[in-house]
Amino acid sequence: MKHTANYIVGDIQGCHDELLLLLDKVNFNPTTDKLWIAGDLVARGPKSLDTLRFAYQHRESVQIVLGNHDLHLLAVSLGVKKVKDKDRTAPIFDAPDRDELLQWLRCQPLLAEHPEFVMSHAGIPPCWDLDTARSQARHVESILQSDRFAWLMENMYQNQPDQWQADLDGLDRIIYTINGLTRMRFVTSDGRLDMDCKLPPQELAESSLMPWFDWPKRKPIKKGVIFGHWAALQGYQNDGVYGLDTGCVWGGELTLLHWETQKTYTQSALN
Numbered sequence: 001m002k003h004t005a006n007y008i009v010g011d012i013q014g015c016h017d018e019l020l021l022l023l024d025k026v027n028f029n030p031t032t033d034k035l036w037i038a039g040d041l042v043a044r045g046p047k048s049l050d051t052l053r054f055a056y057q058h059r060e061s062v063q064i065v066l067g068n069h070d071l072h073l074l075a076v077s078l079g080v081k082k083v084k085d086k087d088r089t090a091p092i093f094d095a096p097d098r099d100e101l102l103q104w105l106r107c108q109p110l111l112a113e114h115p116e117f118v119m120s121h122a123g124i125p126p127c128w129d130l131d132t133a134r135s136q137a138r139h140v141e142s143i144l145q146s147d148r149f150a151w152l153m154e155n156m157y158q159n160q161p162d163q164w165q166a167d168l169d170g171l172d173r174i175i176y177t178i179n180g181l182t183r184m185r186f187v188t189s190d191g192r193l194d195m196d197c198k199l200p201p202q203e204l205a206e207s208s209l210m211p212w213f214d215w216p217k218r219k220p221i222k223k224g225v226i227f228g229h230w231a232a233l234q235g236y237q238n239d240g241v242y243g244l245d246t247g248c249v250w251g252g253e254l255t256l257l258h259w260e261t262q263k264t265y266t267q268s269a270l271n
Contacts, residue, residue: 006033006259008117009035009254010243010245011039011040011229011245012040013048013249014045014089015045015270016045019267022265022266030061031061036114037065038119038245039069039120040070040228041064041067041069042069046088048091049095052101064112065109065111065119067228071153074144074149080150115223118133118226119226120181121181121229124212126212126218129219133181136173137177139173140152140174143174155171159195161175179195187211187212188208191217200233213238228243228244229245230245234247235255242257250269
């Protein structure tokens with residue numbers, strides 16, 4: 001089905017009411033339009049369960065990618081991790097449709113594509129071309145949906161390896177892929193992922209770090225690249241790269257991009 005309009009929204013993080021107001025602004029029609037969500041449906045906002053239910057109920061017209069908070073939710077569901085102090089996801093685990101929602105979430109991709117753009121939660125590691133990003137994402141997704149799911153959840157919380165090598169294998173390849181697609185912000189001058197710094201780029205004192213999209217040797221991606229994850233950017237658009245997380249859950253805004261017109265719409269946080 002060819003959709004009349006493609007709308008792309010940054011991190012919702014349980015800001016369900018703001019999402020509905022934003023969709024009203026553009027007269028979103030789930031029978032003809034498609035909504036793309038750049039990961040982190042859940043976590044710190046007040047209505048993570050409602051957000052998850054909305055995406056699931058409209059799954060024929062909604063395309064999500066998994067963010068780091070979505071993966072953490074799956075880890076919590078297995079008892080591998082506990083709900084973080086600031087997360088407001090506990091109602092999900094008491095919901096009667098909990099299993100249905102979490103099974104659906106587990107089957108969602110790390111990387112999603114439109115003929116004109118590609119979307120992942122944190123972006124695409126700058127040393128990867130699109131074929132590499134696709135193949136590595138598919139590899140991790142297959143494990144998420146397999147009987148190795150619990151093993152993956154138990155072992156994914158690592159920061160190494162931080163540099164891509166074509167001969168990485170096993171868990172090393174998986175960890176790099178998850179970190180690159182769901183946690184990445186800065187890289188070093190030699191392309192290593194930095195998992196610690198969350199500052200806005202203009203506040204960076206460490207001169208050896210740079211945003212992943214500014215790495216001088218970044219492989220060309222012949223599509224728009226859409227990501228969320230990095231609220232400190234307060235939105236970003238340059239050279240075919242679009243950062244859509246504008247920190248609604250932190251009191252900022254929820255931002256939506258209408259792909260066909262390249263127009264952005266915002267909804268201020270309600271709380």
